[in-house]
Amino acid sequence: MNSSNADDDSDSDLDPRIQTELENLNSKTDEINKLEIDLENANTYFRKLLNESTERLKELAKSNGSAVNKARPYHQAMSDAQKAQIECQKAAINFQRASEIHRAAKETVTLAEQRFISKQADWTFDSAWQDMLNHATMKVSEAEIQKALAEKEHQMRAVAFIEAETRVKKLHSESRFSILRSQSYFNEKEAFDKKLSEQKAMVGRLQIEVAKAKQDYKAALGRLEVISDEIHFRRTKGPREPGVGAELVNEIIEEVAAVNVNKTAENCDKILKAEAAMKPQELIMTPQNLQES
Numbered sequence: 001m002n003s004s005n006a007d008d009d010s011d012s013d014l015d016p017r018i019q020t021e022l023e024n025l026n027s028k029t030d031e032i033n034k035l036e037i038d039l040e041n042a043n044t045y046f047r048k049l050l051n052e053s054t055e056r057l058k059e060l061a062k063s064n065g066s067a068v069n070k071a072r073p074y075h076q077a078m079s080d081a082q083k084a085q086i087e088c089q090k091a092a093i094n095f096q097r098a099s100e101i102h103r104a105a106k107e108t109v110t111l112a113e114q115r116f117i118s119k120q121a122d123w124t125f126d127s128a129w130q131d132m133l134n135h136a137t138m139k140v141s142e143a144e145i146q147k148a149l150a151e152k153e154h155q156m157r158a159v160a161f162i163e164a165e166t167r168v169k170k171l172h173s174e175s176r177f178s179i180l181r182s183q184s185y186f187n188e189k190e191a192f193d194k195k196l197s198e199q200k201a202m203v204g205r206l207q208i209e210v211a212k213a214k215q216d217y218k219a220a221l222g223r224l225e226v227i228s229d230e231i232h233f234r235r236t237k238g239p240r241e242p243g244v245g246a247e248l249v250n251e252i253i254e255e256v257a258a259v260n261v262n263k264t265a266e267n268c269d270k271i272l273k274a275e276a277a278m279k280p281q282e283l284i285m286t287p288q289n290l291q292e293s
Contacts, residue, residue, distance in 0.1 A: 015231065021224045028217040035213055039206040046199045053192035060185040068185050070178035074171040075186050081164035088161040091154040098150040102143035109136045 061068045112133050172179060 015227065017227050018224070021220050021227070024220045025217065025224075028213055028220060032210065032213045032217065035206060035210045039203065039210055042199065042203045042206055046196070046203060049192070049196055049199055053189075053196065057185065057189055057192070060188060064182045064185055067178040067181040070175050071182040071186070074168070074175050074179055077164065077168045077171050081161065081168050084157070084161040084164040088154070088157040091150070091157040095147070095150040095154040098143065098147040102140070102147045105136065105140040105143045109133070109140055112136060 116129070116133075
């Protein structure tokens with residue numbers, strides 16, 4: 001009996017799946033460590049960029065006196081106008097799509113009715129065809145409602161964009177000198193905001209990669225538990241007691257170097273919100289006139 005158990009132990013030691021999963025765990029351990037180092041470095045660089053931009057913009061604001069504060073409403077209005085333009089364009093596209101769907105639905109009903117009339121002498125009443133026509137007619141009604149809603153939305157967005165653009169022109173006229181004098185401040189601010197946005201996106205990607213690597217590590221542990229259950233079953237030739245597979249996995253995993261996968265990344269959104277009062281977002285672009293659809 002002891003000899004048989006020794007043979008089973010030898011077989012389990014030689015099970016190639018165990019070695020494969022152990023190597024996978026080692027690989028994931030290295031990957032997690034590297035990704036967390038990259039994530040920490042990315043967060044550090046983000047904070048560095050934030051501090052540098054804050055100090056630089058303070059210097060520019062001081063050198064330009066009150067011009068920055070006087071020009072700020074204009075640049076905020078520019079940003080609002082650009083957003084309004086984008087929303088107007090989206091509404092125009094939705095209206096065009098709704099119009100096309102409505103037109104296609106009407107054509108479907110028209111063609112069906114024409115076909116029925118042209119062959120009326122040859123056809124008897126067909127309930128299936130009538131159901132189809134009723135369904136198509138209902139689609140026309142639904143499409144007409146969606147078209148009306150989309151048209152209303154487009155009109156509302158167009159009015160909002162025109163109002164935003166009018167405000168931009170008014171503020172530009174009122175603060176022309178301050179806008180010109182403080183242009184360097186807002187140019188550098190735009191450049192800093194772009195760098196911060198790109199770095200924030202990199203931090204987000206690394207956070208996702210770290211989470212995925214941890215999930216892969218956990219999955220490898222689960223596969224080892226399945227293998228251990230199979231080994232235990234072969235040993236006992238019967239059902240295992242609860243927890244036996246997990247205990248065997250723990251023994252196997254003790255051979256793998258421990259990995260710390262519990263570091264928490266910095267949250268860039270909290271940092272940006274903390275500086276929001278000092279760094280409102282402006283985008284220096286002149287909105288284009290709304291194109292008639």
